[in-house]
Each structure stands twice: as C-alpha cells, then as structure tokens.
Amino acid sequence: MNHILDLTRKVNHFFVHWIDRSFNDRPLSHRLGKGTLWSFVGVVISRGLTILASIIVARLIGKMDFGQVGIIQSTILMLTSFAGFGSGIMATKFVSEYCRQNQQKAGSIIFLAEFIAFSFSFIVAVLFAVFSKQIAVEALAAPTLEPLLKISAILLFFSTLVGTQVGILSGFEAFKRIAQINLITGILSAILLPIGALFHGLSGIIWAMVIVSIANWGINIFVLRNIYRQNNIRYRFEFNLDEFKLLWRFNLPSLLSGLTFTGASWVCNTMLVNASGYGEMGVINATNNWYAAILFFPFIISRIIFPIMSERLGIDERKQTLKIVTFSIKINALSILPFVLLLTVFSPFFMSLFGESFRSSWLPLVFTILTAWLLAIQIPVGQMIAARNKMWLGFYMNMGWAVLFIGFNYLFIDHGANGLVIARFIAYCIHSVWTFAWFFHIAKKFNVDNPVII
Numbered sequence: 068m069n070h071i072l073d074l075t076r077k078v079n080h081f082f083v084h085w086i087d088r089s090f091n092d093r094p095l096s097h098r099l100g101k102g103t104l105w106s107f108v109g110v111v112i113s114r115g116l117t118i119l120a121s122i123i124v125a126r127l128i129g130k131m132d133f134g135q136v137g138i139i140q141s142t143i144l145m146l147t148s149f150a151g152f153g154s155g156i157m158a159t160k161f162v163s164e165y166c167r168q169n170q171q172k173a174g175s176i177i178f179l180a181e182f183i184a185f186s187f188s189f190i191v192a193v194l195f196a197v198f199s200k201q202i203a204v205e206a207l208a209a210p211t212l213e214p215l216l217k218i219s220a221i222l223l224f225f226s227t228l229v230g231t232q233v234g235i236l237s238g239f240e241a242f243k244r245i246a247q248i249n250l251i252t253g254i255l256s257a258i259l260l261p262i263g264a265l266f267h268g269l270s271g272i273i274w275a276m277v278i279v280s281i282a283n284w285g286i287n288i289f290v291l292r293n294i295y296r297q298n299n300i301r302y303r304f305e306f307n308l309d310e311f312k313l314l315w316r317f318n319l320p321s322l323l324s325g326l327t328f329t330g331a332s333w334v335c336n337t338m339l340v341n342a343s344g345y346g347e348m349g350v351i352n353a354t355n356n357w358y359a360a361i362l363f364f365p366f367i368i369s370r371i372i373f374p375i376m377s378e379r380l381g382i383d384e385r386k387q388t389l390k391i392v393t394f395s396i397k398i399n400a401l402s403i404l405p406f407v408l409l410l411t412v413f414s415p416f417f418m419s420l421f422g423e424s425f426r427s428s429w430l431p432l433v434f435t436i437l438t439a440w441l442l443a444i445q446i447p448v449g450q451m452i453a454a455r456n457k458m459w460l461g462f463y464m465n466m467g468w469a470v471l472f473i474g475f476n477y478l479f480i481d482h483g484a485n486g487l488v489i490a491r492f493i494a495y496c497i498h499s500v501w502t503f504a505w506f507f508h509i510a511k512k513f514n515v516d517n518p519v520i521i
Contacts, residue, residue, distance in 0.1 A: 137352025162238025
C-alpha cells in the first residue's frame with residue numbers, strides 16, 4: 068500500500084506541474100491534481116480487485132455460464148441507462164455550477180435528480196421482473212435465465228440510484244470519497260462474487276452483485292449527507308418549471324444518447340448468443356473486463372474535468388475549456404497506452420487467466436483493447452458536448468455509431484466474438500471522424516488555432 072501511495076504522490080506531483088505549465092492557474096491545477104490523485108488510487112485498487120473477482124468466477128463456472136453472466140450484465144447496463152433518465156450527468160453538470168454560488172438551486176437540482184432516478188428505476192425494475200420470462204426466452208434464447216433476471220431487477224433498481232449518487236458526488240468534486248467508496252465495493256466484490264459462485268453458481272453471483280450494489284447505495288447516502296451539511300445544501304422537496312424544462316433540454320437527449328450506446332451493445336450481444344451461443348458471449352464477457360479496466364481511468368478523468376468544464380463555460384472561459392479538453396485527451400491517450408500495448412502483445416496470456424478454454428480467443432481481446440484506446444481519446448470531446456448543453460448533438464452522433472455497430476455486426480455475425488469486436492472497432496473509427504471534426508470546428512470558432520491533440 069505504501070508503494071502505491073508513493074507512486075500516487077509522484078503521479079500527482081507530475082500532473083500538477085504539467086497543469087501549471089499548461090494553464091498557469093494554481094487553483095485549477097490543485098483541483099485537477101487532487102482529483103487525479105484519488106482517482107489513480109481508486110483505479111489501481113478497485114479495478115484490480117474487480118478483475119481478480121471476474122477471473123476467479125470465470126474459472127469456477129466455465130465459459131458458458133460466464134457468458135450468461137455477461138448477457139445479464141449487458142441487459143442491466145442497458146436498462147440502467149433508461150431507468151436513470153440522464154439524472155446522473157444532469158446532477159454532475161448543474162450541481163457543479165450551483166453548489167458554490169446558489170446552494171438553494173443546487174438542493175433543488177439534487178432532489179429532482181434523485182426523484183427522477185427513484186421513480187423511473189422503480190417502474191423499469193418492476194416491468195423488467197414482470198417480463199423477465201419473455202426476455203429470457205425470446206431475446207436471450209435461454210429460458211433458464213428467467214429467475215436470474217427477476218433477481219437482477221433488484222440490481223437494476225439500486226445500480227440506477229448509485230449512478231445518480233455518483234453524479235452528485237462528482238458535481239461536488241468529491242473524488243476522494245468516490246475513490247474510498249470504490250475501494251470498499253471492490254473489496255466486497257472480490258470476496259462475495261467468488262463465494263457466491265462457489266456455493267450457489269449463477270444465482271449466487273447475481274445475489275452477490277445485488278448485495279454490493281445495496282451496500283454502495285447505503286454508503287453513498289451517508290457520505291452525501293455529510294457533504295450537504297458541509298456545503299450548506301438544503302435538500303429541497305420542490306422544483307419549479309425551469310427545472311422541469313431540463314428534462315427536455317438535457318435529460319431526454321442524455322437518456323437517448325446513453326440508450327443508443329448501451330442498447331446497441333445489448334442488441335449485438337443478443338445477436339451473438341442467438342447465432343453462436345453463450346460460449347462466444349463468455350469470450351466477450353472476458354474481454355469486456357479488460358475493456359472496463361482500461362477505460363476506468365479515462366472515465367474517472369472525465370468525471371473530474373466535466374464539473375470544471377461546466378463551471379468554466381458558465382463564466383464564458385472558452386479558451387481555457389478547450390485547453391482542458393486537449394489536456395484530457397493527452398492524459399487519456401498516454402496514460403493507458405502502456406497497458407494497451409501490454410494487453411495486445413500478451414493477449415493469449417491475459418485471456419488464459421480466465422481459463423485455458425479462453426486462451427485461443429486472443430484476437431477479440433486485441434480489437435477490444437484497441438477500441439478502448441480509441442474511445443478513451445474521444446471521451447473528453449463527448450464531455451465538452453454535454454458541458455455546452457449540446458445533448459441532442461451528442462445523441463445524433465451516438466445514434467450514428469449505434470447504426471454502424473449493429474450493421475457491421477450483422478454482416479460479421481457468422482464470425483462469432485471476432486465479428487462483434489471488429490464491428491465495434493470499425494464503428495468507433497468512423498465515429499471518431501465526426502467527433503473530432505466537431506471539436507476542430509469549435510476550436511476554430513473559439514479562435515484557438517490548431518489545438519494539439521496528441
């Protein structure tokens with residue numbers, strides 16, 4: 068642990084020095100550096116524990132059952148995007164704008180975000196449980212998954228609430244608290260998931276996920292109450308017409324944008340299991356664990372820059388906003404590059420960690436990791452789109468990506484897991500074209516000539 072903390076301090080010192088040279092702004096350097104410090108700790112420990120838990124689970128239950136766990140997780144992720152109705156990202160943006168200048172408005176936004184998350188997630192979870200049989204039989208081609216889907220409805224409900232809580236915490240820039248909570252839930256996952264798999268198989272795994280999610284929700288409540296008190300935020304059980312307008316202007320396109328992303332992934336996964344079976348889905352689930360590990364740090368960085376970017380745009384600091392985006396792209400590209408190279412070069416070994424039956428499926432890991440790197444450098448631009456309230460633009464971009472992903476996956480469906488990951492990679496390559504075309508257009512509009520990306 069001491070070695071990790073020493074490394075973290077060195078990384079933090081490097082980032083603060085780099086930020087100082089880039090922005091010549093000590094308060095901003097401190098905010099970005101502080102967030103990076105705790106995010107780095109959270110990434111190293113929590114994602115390491117998550118990967119370890121997944122490897123143990125895969126070895127205990129085998130490729131087929133691991134594939135069923137993957138399709139359940141994909142289904143929950145897709146429905147969570149819908150059930151949240153964009154409340155998480157709304158909370159991050161507007162809490163960051165108002166928590167220092169208008170605590171009353173911030174309290175109102177927090178209540179609205181949590182009200183939306185609770186209401187929608189409850190309705191979606193109930194409907195999911197009611198129609199679990201139809202989903203298991205008709206969409207997933209696995210009638211035996213019905214009872215597991217019913218249990219997963221609880222996971223869906225609490226995961227949605229947790230997502231909104233994390234959005235609120237990010238709005239307050241409480242990255243130290245987020246890292247600490249990730250550490251606790253990472254330890255719980257590393258303990259409970261293998262125990263559940265060992266004694267109760269698939270149902271034990273799902274129940275373990277439910278317990279971890281409920282624990283996460285409870286811890287977040289305790290932490291948020293302290294933060295509200297420290298920031299003089301009054302949790303207001305009221306909202307006005309202006310805040311309801313956010314639902315159309317911000318939440319609805321945010322919902323649709325997230326749904327196109329998770330929905331397209333779910334559609335392609337269901338196409339895969341229907342065409343090639345759950346063994347191939349087991350391969351995708353294994354590669355997605357590395358995919359999530361690679362992207363965890365860029366997504367955390369996005370949580371750090373998003374509230375700061377929203378605040379800067381709120382005071383019309385356009386050039387500094389572009390500097391933040393460019394800086395974030397550099398961090399994402401360079402910080403994960405060594406891991407990208409390591410995982411691609413030694414892909415057979417890293418796949419074999421999940422079991423010898425996974426070793427031959429190294430090619431999907433290569434394309435998955437390359438896709439992760441490509442997505443990592445696009446994330447800051449997506450955050451800038453959201454910070455500028457251009458959520459409908461973000462939805463149209465994501466919809467284009469979704470159509471490409473599903474279309475190419477359909478063409479490559481006979482190639483199993485290989486076809487899916489190649490389709491996703493091609494879709495992201497094309498998606499990057501219009502993403503960065505928009506960014507350079509905005510850079511020119513803001514009178515910043517030729518921003519350096521890498």
